[in-house]
Amino acid sequence: MSVPMGQPVAEVPAWGSDGESMEPSAARLGTRWMRPLEIAGAGLVAAITLLLLAGVTSRYLFTLPVTWMDEAVSIAFIWLAMIGAIIAVHRNEHLRLTLFAEKLPPRAREFVHAFALVAVAAVLLALIEPALSYAQEEWFIRTPALDIPNAFRVGALAFGFVGMLVLVLFYARRSVSFQALAVAAVVAMAVAGTCWLMSPQLAQLGTFNILIFLVGFVAVCLAAGVPIAFCFAVGAVSYLAFSTHIPLQVVVGRMDEGMSSLVLVSVPIFVLLGCVLDHTGMGKAIINFLASLIGHVKAGMSYVLLGSLFIVSGISGSKVSDMATVAPALFPEMKRRGHKPGEMVALLATGAAMADTVPPSIVLIVLGAVAGVSIAGLFNAGFVVAGVLLVALVALARWKARHEDMRGAVRSPLRVVGRLLLVAAPALVLPFLIRSAVGEGVATATEVSSVAVAYALLIGQLMYGGIGVRKFYDMLVDTAALSGAVLLVLGAASAMAWAITQSGVVQQLSVFLTTLPGGAIAFMAVSILVFLLLGCLLEGLPAVLLLAPIMFPIAKKLGINDVQYAMVIVCAMNVGLMVPPIGVGFFIACRIGDARPDDVVRAIWPYLAALLVGVIVIAAVPWLSTVAL
Structure with missing residues (x-):
């Protein structure tokens, strides 16, 4: 497996050791x-x-x-x-x-x-x-x-x-x-x-x-x-x-x-925002509200899990943070209703992959910077594209829940739903605040990250218990470490991409890919396969940094819209990220969901197939990526 960025040190063996401490x-x-x-x-x-x-x-x-x-x-x-x-x-x-x-x-x-x-x-x-x-x-x-x-x-x-x-x-x-x-x-x-x-x-x-x-x-x-x-x-x-x-x-x-x-300055700030979300309980408030609203229907808890990942991702920008927030809140009730651990973790993993294009996605921010694509355009398209993948997973979850045990599932009274909505409303506003500020030109993607952190800290202090000084310091150090790891990959990948470009191989690759039988359709199919594979091996961010400067000019030559191409490759990478036995996200989800990888392997394939169908639809219908531009 790959060691995920931001994983606690205690769970990662030190270099050169077999897991023993220094x-x-x-x-x-x-x-x-x-x-x-x-x-x-x-x-x-x-x-x-x-x-x-x-x-x-x-x-x-x-x-x-x-x-x-x-x-x-x-x-x-x-x-x-x-x-x-x-x-x-x-x-x-x-x-x-x-x-x-x-x-x-x-x-x-x-x-x-x-x-x-x-x-x-x-x-x-x-x-x-x-x-x-x-x-x-x-x-x-x-x-x-x-x-x-x-x-x-x-x-x-x-x-x-x-x-x-x-x-x-x-x-x-x-x-x-x-x-x-x-x-x-x-x-x-x-x-x-x-x-x-x-x-x-x-x-x-x-x-x-x-x-x-x-x-x-x-x-x-x-x-x-x-x-x-x-x-x-x-x-x-x-x-x-x-x-x-x-x-x-x-x-x-x-x-x-x-x-x-x-x-790229927004990367560490959005990482900090994810930490604030985790420690203030804002994500938990969203989950409780969704559970009270639709948790009583068949497949309701699956809907809540997917909806929570969709919304929470729009606040934290981190798949690990999303899964760590959602799983502990929902898995106990899902187990009571007869969901098997493997099925729950499979849905958790693919749900996190689905939501990765919801702003503020760190991958979209980096991709926009590296490939020269409008980040406001990526943010606007990200909601629609994630919605397509969400529909695919919801349809599969509903079919799988046809035999779900609904005994004991009770509709929450309206007063309870209203009270939970009141508690969750400030957190629910945040993703739309981020999107609107960037889309309307009030602030850049970089500046809006600081506004979001200030808003989350203020609301968290007033409504969700706040964060102590020591805990906030630890969050700042965690943010610095994770940002350093991400940005060093970016810098090294930029140097390697430049070396590849200078070698002349990019020109040869461009001629080959632009003359493939089938033109843009064939190029899009090859791109999906390449980024699926790289998503398994390298995790999304390094793959984007390495190949974006090479592939985007070719896509432009073939008349493919930059934003659509960005959506396709990011979604393909996210599917690859969850593919066993080497996908990084697959093992993170297993650890967070406390499930054996062997159990999850058997359950995850239908969900990955649903995501892949969604990616093909996004690649085949440019309108889905450009309608919000």
């Missing part, structure tokens, strides 16, 4: 060293949120734009990304594939874990000097509004690489035997030395180097459990270092560009 002295030293960084990360999340909120308030209420605000946010954001990435290394929260390494015998597994650590250390070591040179060159470039050297911003990259390298070396020495580490280092040096000696010959291979470095090396690192961000970095660095004369400083520059878009 020795106490090492853990204490690491924690003491990390505390100042955690405080800095939490402070940066809070500062960015407040700056964005102040900016939209000043512009919208007082018609007084603050010119230096974007620059201040941009500087804070890149530092948040790199400090968060360091925290994520410390917590082992970087997304990685562990399916293959976990199946190895203990001795081989230890070597593979050691190799993963060596690979991460090697690529970080290779990037430090180019990052320092990049910062040195940027010293002579001054920012327009603040009039300070840009090196103050890009210096975060070198700081992040050094910090992550120190941690990786620190944990490698304490979690893997010296013998395994030495063997892994020798193997890595032998591979690098061979590639360096053969670099003149490799330079003559042209696009074949893509298969060697950007496919072969990346695939080996993925199978070894190297975090996905570092897999992409290994591919880009090795390709440039061994088969071209392009300096590695270009990789650093592309990573900077990939992580610096102001649109």
Whole structure:
């Protein structure tokens, strides 16, 4: 399986170990060293949120734009990304594939874990000097509004690489035997030395180097459990270092560009919004209201589960948060009515996949930034597209519930429904507030995230019990770590996508795909299959980052609407995300629903088929994606 972003550290084995904890002295030293960084990360999340909120308030209420605000946010954001990435290394929260390494015998597994650590250390070591040179060159470039050297911003990259390298070396020495580490280092040096000696010959291979470095090396690192961000970095660095004369400083520059878009600033803020939703109970209020409204009908609890995921997703933007909010509230009553655990978790998993296009979807925000698609357009289309998938799942759930035991199911009195609606109303308003603010141009997708957090904190404090200071600090640190993990993947994928583009293979791929028999229809079918597969292996975000810059220009050549194509590939990836036995979301849902994967495997296929039918309908009917534009 893949280790999900944001999964609690206690549930994830440390790199280079078989799940055992580090020795106490090492853990204490690491924690003491990390505390100042955690405080800095939490402070940066809070500062960015407040700056964005102040900016939209000043512009919208007082018609007084603050010119230096974007620059201040941009500087804070890149530092948040790199400090968060360091925290994520410390917590082992970087997304990685562990399916293959976990199946190895203990001795081989230890070597593979050691190799993963060596690979991460090697690529970080290779990037430090180019990052320092990049910062040195940027010293002579001054920012327009603040009039300070840009090196103050890009210096975060070198700081992040050094910090992550120190941690990786620190944990490698304490979690893997010296013998395994030495063997892994020798193997890595032998591979690098061979590639360096053969670099003149490799330079003559042209696009074949893509298969060697950007496919072969990346695939080996993925199978070894190297975090996905570092897999992409290994591919880009090795390709440039061994088969071209392009300096590695270009990789650093592309990573900077990939992580610096102001649109992406909304990612950590929406992550924070999901944390606020979880801890204030706003999601639980929505679930209670829906259960009182339709819970008494046949398949009612399935409808409540799907409806809750649809609405809650519009607040949190996180599938993990959605499932963790909905499952504990609904599963006990569903079990009482005769639902089997496998069926419940299958519906939970596919329901979360269905709702991923409901704003504020982090994948849609990143996709809009990477592919240059209107985020307001994606948000508007996301509601309709999710509705199509919702109808497919509702129809299947109703058919499966034809023998449901309804004894004891009682319609809630109107006064109870009214009272629960009153409690849930402030939470129900939030997704529509987000969509309206972006759609009407009141605030950008970046700014509306800060407005949503302020609204959720205020309503949560007044109506849902509020959040303590210590808990809020922990939420800020969690947000920094998860954001760092996400943004590092984005930066590394941007560098790898640039390398693929420069190789010329994109032009060849474009000619092949645009001349397929069937034209746009064939291209759409191929896209669905490709993103289904990548959704299984890489999780949605890395797949989007890697392929969006390549596939969207081809889709445009074939006359496919950008927003429709975005909806199709995101939905296809979400189906792949839940496909056993390697889909990331499948295992997350099993863990949250406390069900055996073997039971869920047998139950999930009809739901995946229903989702796939919905994806085909969305691909075949462009109007569904464009009607709300």
